[in-house]
Amino acid sequence: MEQHDHSYKDKKVISIGIVSELTGLSLRQIRYYEERRLISPQRTTRGTRKYSFSDVERLMEIANKREDGVQTNEILKEMRKKEMRSNPDYRKKMLEGQLNAQFHFRNKK
Amino acid sequence: MEQHDHSYKDKKVISIGIVSELTGLSLRQIRYYEERRLISPQRTTRGTRKYSFSDVERLMEIANKREDGVQTNEILKEMRKKEMRSNPDYRKKMLEGQLNAQFHFRNKK
DNA sequence: CGTGTAAGGAATTCTGACACG
DNA sequence: CGTGTAAGGAATTCTGACACG
Helix, strand or coil, rough: CCCCCHHHCCCCCCCHHHHHHHCCCCCCHHHHHCCCCCCCEECCCCCEEEEEHHHHHHHHHHHHHHHCCCHHHHHHHHHHHHHHHHHHHHHHHHHHHHHHHHHHHHHHH | CCCCCCCHCHHHHHHHHHHHHHHHCCCCHHHHHCCCCCCCCEEEECCEEEEEEHHHHHHEEEEEEECCCHHHHHHHHHHHHHHHHCCHHHHHHHHHHHHHHHHHHHCCC
């Protein structure tokens, strides 16, 4: 589950109040985006939310899209696509897919 | 006053409770090291302390030295030396100093 | 759908001080 | 000197709900 371990960027250590200051979003908005599964903070033992710098960046992207009128549902889809694209497994499959396409194309011709 | 700006490492965003968990130090200890000027967290508008990952690393160094019985006073001196060494201005002067030393050495011989 | 807000409780943080040594 | 602790107050965060639209 861990990648670099020394990547400060992904350490969940920021409380929601600071995230709010950093992003300009209200606490309500930040919690709502979690409900819609756009972000997933960690919880401390007693249940307070902790965010990483990655989460903060993600929230700023979300804020931009929301400003453009994009619904959370759409934002979720877009983000899933993006994540897929950066997934090595998916890349491999895409490559195979492309080769197959070329193959079919040649045969059709 | 800023270096990279994109250096998450130096952004003061972590509350003292999290720092305590991260370092294993008590709140009392963390505040005391601040009193002794070993660290300098930022304050939010209402006065709560905010630390960076750099601060956390520094605190871990402090913890190690304290375990070895080094007094805060000594730790402060050591850290100042270290900072001097990594200060470009100081480097320049040291270089000049060395050259001078060589010069004197030659003349003496 | 996305966000504001009032509500009540629980957990956090702050400071200054006394204690021990 | 370095750290623990009890004390009282202020600020933070949490959840579930009602409101508007």
